[in-house]
Amino acid sequence: MNKQCEEIFFKSRAVLKSTLILIISFSTIQIAITQSDNSLYFRQIVDNLSQTNVRCITQDSLGFIWMGTYGGLNRYDGKNIKIYYNKYNSGKEFSDQRINDLLYTKKNELWVATYQNITKYDYDKDSLVSFWDTKTKGKLDAFTLFEDKQEKLWVGTSH
Secondary structure (H helix, E strand, O other), X not given: OHHHHHHXXXXXXXXXXXXXXXXXXXHHHHHXXXXXXXXXXXXXXXXXXXXXXXXXXXXXOOOOXXXXXXXXXXXXXXXXXXXXXXXXXXXXXXXXXXXXXXXXXXXXXXXXXXOOOEEEEEOOOOEEEEXXXXXXXXXXXXXXEEEOOOOOEEEEEOO
16 A cells, blocks of 8 residues: 555656646746847837946836936836936036936935935926035945935935
8 A cells, every 4th residue: 555655646746747847838938928028128218228227216106217327317208218417517417327226205206326415306397406415525425215204315325
């Protein structure tokens, strides 16, 4: 009886293994088909970004998808991409286009963290306003942004 149990066990194990391989094969084919369709669609978006290495991404309440790269801030509206580049002398744009993080808050504000400062997007003027830390002399090294339960903005830096 022991041998019969072992034979049944090994046969059922072989059937289970074959079934799992079959399921995984079909899943892999489905994933490959899905990924190929999506990658073609996203290729069109990536080709129009300020840089292809997207560091962070968020979506606002208007449906815009915001992407931060080391080449600037990119806003995607579902059809077109608008790029917000570095403008050193304006005082209103971010001075460093190397974006580390994006945060869309409960107050419907978009914040941008760069190596030199943090920046807030002004929806009314379609522009960016920079905030500097005078103690670091223009090098904030803002790496991450966080909003707590009291809706306070926290900035993670290297200082």
